[in-house]
Amino acid sequence: MPAGNDQLTSLAWQPLPGADGAEIYPLIRKLDTISSNSYLIATCDALILIDPGGLPEQAEALAQVIGTCREEHDRPVFVFLTHAHIDHFLGVQPVPAFAHSGAVIFAVQECGALSLEKGDSSITQAGLFSTEVSPMKVALHLLTPERSACPNTPCQLAFSNSAEITITRDSAGEGSESLDRETIRFGNGPPLEVYHTPGHSPDSICLKMGSVVFCGDILFAASPGIAGIAGWSQDDLIRSLTGFEDLVAQGTTTMVCPGHGRIIPAANASRMITAVRTETVALENIAELNSTRAAMAAAYAEDCMEQINELFTIMAGRLYYVSWVADELGETDLAEKTADIISGQTIDGLMEAFQAFSKEHHTSGESSILLALKAGQVIAKLRQSFDQDRLAQIIDPGFVQRAGRLLSDYITLLRGFTPPTDVVARDIRVLTETLVTGLSVSACPDADLLSCDDDDEAFASILLARIGGRPLLEDVAVSVRAEEDREYLGYIDADTLCDLLTYILEDLTGSNASRITIELGQKERDVVLSVCGDIPPGSRPLQLKTKRFLPALCERAGGRLHVQKSEQALRFEIRVDAAA
Amino acid sequence: MDITTADHEEKTVLFITGRIDTSTAPDLEQAINRQIDGQKRCILLDFSGVTYISSGGLRVLLATAKKLKNPGDKFALCSLSPEVLKILKLAGFTSIFSIYPSEGEALAGW
Structure with a gap:
C-alpha cells in the first residue's frame, strides 16, 4: 500500500521520520483484539522491536526480518512493550528466536516487567482471555524507582547479549515533561524517549524516536469492553492523556503509531485525545471487566443480538413494504428514497457475521470476552448504519426506539455500567391501557392526511407514516380487565415495562393469537399483570424468548416473570411490588 | 437451503428448507425466476x-x-x-400476499 507523507507503509523498510540514519519496518494489522501492530526500528547500533504482537506467526515473521538484518549487520535486539497485555507480546513465547533467554533484551515498565516475570494472568489480561502466560525474563526494567532517585544522571547498562545502553531518568517539568520519562541511547544512533502513561494499564508507556510517537493502546483506553479491565485507572488515564496530548502537540511530533489500527497524523491524534479524555471523564464508577462480567456480557450479547436481528429485519421489511405500497401508488421517487433508509444488506452482513462468530466461539470454547467484544463491534457499526429520526418518521417509532435502547443498553453494559432504570410507583393500569391503545390505532389519523392535501411534501410524509405505522394489534381483539376506578400502583420502570409488554404482544401476535386478554389484579403485596393469548389449534409452538431475555428485561423493569404454556394458550404473568 | 419443486397442473409449489439469508436469498430468487420465466404464474x-x-x-x-x-x-x-410468520406480520407483508396454514388449504383456496 503506498504511503502518504503522514503514513508509513506496512511490511517495508523506510526512513524513520526525524531520526537520522534510523529505518522503520511497520507491521500494521487490521484492527482486532487478538494481536497488536508491531514496529521494528533499525539504527546503526541496535534493532528495536516495539510490541511483537499476540500471534506466534506474527512473531515468527518478525524474527525472520530481524534475522535478515543481523546477517547484513549484526546488532543487539531489544523488544519494548508499550504495555504487558497478551495481545502485544504473547506471540513471542513459542518462537525460539525470542524465547532463548538472553538473546533478546525485553524492556518493559517496572510494573509490567514484574508481572511478566511472575507469569501474572491479571495485569497481562491472560485470565480474561482464558489463556496462560509463561514467566519470562525482562532484562531491562523501565522507569524504575531506583533511577527516579537520580534524575539527569546517565546510567550505563550492559546485557548478556553484549548490548550496552545509556539510560537517563529525566527530571520532571511542565506539559509532556510532567510524565515520568527517561531517555535511552543505543550507541551513536538517535535516542529513544520513554514516557510513563498509565491508565489503560499501570505499565503503559509511550515511546518516541525522531518525530514518531508509539502510543500503545492509550487511544482505546476509554472504549467499551476495554475501560475497566484489570489495572485500568480513570485518574491515571486522565493525567496520562494530558501529558500525551502535550507530547503529540509538540512541533517535533509528526505521526502517532497506535497499538492497533492505522497510523495517525499528529493533528488528528490531538482531536482523538480530546475525545478520549471526554469519554474517560464520564467513566466514573465503572465495574471491573473481569471473567465473570465478560461471561455475563457475552450471554447478554447473544440475547441482545437475537432481538436486534429480529427488530432490524422487521424494520427493513417494513420499509420494503412502505416502498412497495408507494410504488404501487405511482410514487416511484418516494419508493426509492424510502427503501434506502436502511441498508438491509449491511445489516444482514453484520448479523450473519456475528452469528458465524458466535457459532465458531461455542465450538472452540474461546473466552467470553471475545464474543462480548465482537457484539460491541457489530453494535457500534449498526448504530452508525441507521438514521433513527428519519426511520421513526416512517415506521412505527416503537420499533426504532426499542432497537435504539437495545443497542445503547448493550454498550452501557459492556462499558461496565448498569443500563439506567427509573423504578418508581406508577399506575400499571394506566401504562397498560395507554400502550394497548397506542398499539391498536394508527399513529396518523385521517384528519392529518386531509389537513395537508395542498402540501405535496407534507402529504407524502404523512402518507408514508400511515403506511409504515400499521398498528401491531389491528387484527387482534385485545381486552384489558381490571376493577373499575381502581389504581394498580406498583414500583416499576415504565419504559422497560412497556418494552416487555410489547415483546410479549408481538410474540402472541406472531403466534397467530386472535384474542389477547390482559388482566390486572393484586395478590398479597404484588400487583399482578397477566397477558394471555389463545393459540389456534394445530399451530406450531413459538420459540419463546423466555429463557433469558424476557425474564432479565422483566427484572430490569422491577418485576418477576412467569410463563405458562398450554396447547390452547400462552400466559405471561408479571408480578411487581405494590406501592402502598 | 434446499429447494424442490412440484407442479400441480398450472400451480407450482416450491418446498424450501433451511435458512434464507444473504448467501441463500439469491438462490431462492433464481429458483422463483426460473418458474416465472417458464410461464408459471401461480407460485406457492x-x-x-x-x-x-x-x-x-x-x-x-x-x-x-x-x-x-x-x-x-x-x-x-x-x-x-x-x-x-411473526417477522412477515410485523413487517406488514401479510397484506401483500396471502399466507395459508398449510399447502392443502392454499391450493384449495386458489
Whole structure:
C-alpha cells in the first residue's frame, strides 16, 4: 500500500521520520483484539522491536526480518512493550528466536516487567482471555524507582547479549515533561524517549524516536469492553492523556503509531485525545471487566443480538413494504428514497457475521470476552448504519426506539455500567391501557392526511407514516380487565415495562393469537399483570424468548416473570411490588 | 437451503428448507425466476422447512410479488413457522400476499 507523507507503509523498510540514519519496518494489522501492530526500528547500533504482537506467526515473521538484518549487520535486539497485555507480546513465547533467554533484551515498565516475570494472568489480561502466560525474563526494567532517585544522571547498562545502553531518568517539568520519562541511547544512533502513561494499564508507556510517537493502546483506553479491565485507572488515564496530548502537540511530533489500527497524523491524534479524555471523564464508577462480567456480557450479547436481528429485519421489511405500497401508488421517487433508509444488506452482513462468530466461539470454547467484544463491534457499526429520526418518521417509532435502547443498553453494559432504570410507583393500569391503545390505532389519523392535501411534501410524509405505522394489534381483539376506578400502583420502570409488554404482544401476535386478554389484579403485596393469548389449534409452538431475555428485561423493569404454556394458550404473568 | 419443486397442473409449489439469508436469498430468487420465466404464474412457497429469514429474503418475496401481480397471477406462502410468520406480520407483508396454514388449504383456496 503506498504511503502518504503522514503514513508509513506496512511490511517495508523506510526512513524513520526525524531520526537520522534510523529505518522503520511497520507491521500494521487490521484492527482486532487478538494481536497488536508491531514496529521494528533499525539504527546503526541496535534493532528495536516495539510490541511483537499476540500471534506466534506474527512473531515468527518478525524474527525472520530481524534475522535478515543481523546477517547484513549484526546488532543487539531489544523488544519494548508499550504495555504487558497478551495481545502485544504473547506471540513471542513459542518462537525460539525470542524465547532463548538472553538473546533478546525485553524492556518493559517496572510494573509490567514484574508481572511478566511472575507469569501474572491479571495485569497481562491472560485470565480474561482464558489463556496462560509463561514467566519470562525482562532484562531491562523501565522507569524504575531506583533511577527516579537520580534524575539527569546517565546510567550505563550492559546485557548478556553484549548490548550496552545509556539510560537517563529525566527530571520532571511542565506539559509532556510532567510524565515520568527517561531517555535511552543505543550507541551513536538517535535516542529513544520513554514516557510513563498509565491508565489503560499501570505499565503503559509511550515511546518516541525522531518525530514518531508509539502510543500503545492509550487511544482505546476509554472504549467499551476495554475501560475497566484489570489495572485500568480513570485518574491515571486522565493525567496520562494530558501529558500525551502535550507530547503529540509538540512541533517535533509528526505521526502517532497506535497499538492497533492505522497510523495517525499528529493533528488528528490531538482531536482523538480530546475525545478520549471526554469519554474517560464520564467513566466514573465503572465495574471491573473481569471473567465473570465478560461471561455475563457475552450471554447478554447473544440475547441482545437475537432481538436486534429480529427488530432490524422487521424494520427493513417494513420499509420494503412502505416502498412497495408507494410504488404501487405511482410514487416511484418516494419508493426509492424510502427503501434506502436502511441498508438491509449491511445489516444482514453484520448479523450473519456475528452469528458465524458466535457459532465458531461455542465450538472452540474461546473466552467470553471475545464474543462480548465482537457484539460491541457489530453494535457500534449498526448504530452508525441507521438514521433513527428519519426511520421513526416512517415506521412505527416503537420499533426504532426499542432497537435504539437495545443497542445503547448493550454498550452501557459492556462499558461496565448498569443500563439506567427509573423504578418508581406508577399506575400499571394506566401504562397498560395507554400502550394497548397506542398499539391498536394508527399513529396518523385521517384528519392529518386531509389537513395537508395542498402540501405535496407534507402529504407524502404523512402518507408514508400511515403506511409504515400499521398498528401491531389491528387484527387482534385485545381486552384489558381490571376493577373499575381502581389504581394498580406498583414500583416499576415504565419504559422497560412497556418494552416487555410489547415483546410479549408481538410474540402472541406472531403466534397467530386472535384474542389477547390482559388482566390486572393484586395478590398479597404484588400487583399482578397477566397477558394471555389463545393459540389456534394445530399451530406450531413459538420459540419463546423466555429463557433469558424476557425474564432479565422483566427484572430490569422491577418485576418477576412467569410463563405458562398450554396447547390452547400462552400466559405471561408479571408480578411487581405494590406501592402502598 | 434446499429447494424442490412440484407442479400441480398450472400451480407450482416450491418446498424450501433451511435458512434464507444473504448467501441463500439469491438462490431462492433464481429458483422463483426460473418458474416465472417458464410461464408459471401461480407460485406457492412452502415454508414448512424454513427456520430463518433475513431482510434479504424479505426483499426476494417482495420482488416476486411485484412480478406476479397481473390478473390471474397468484403468489402465496404456506406452513410458516411462528418465528418467520411473526417477522412477515410485523413487517406488514401479510397484506401483500396471502399466507395459508398449510399447502392443502392454499391450493384449495386458489
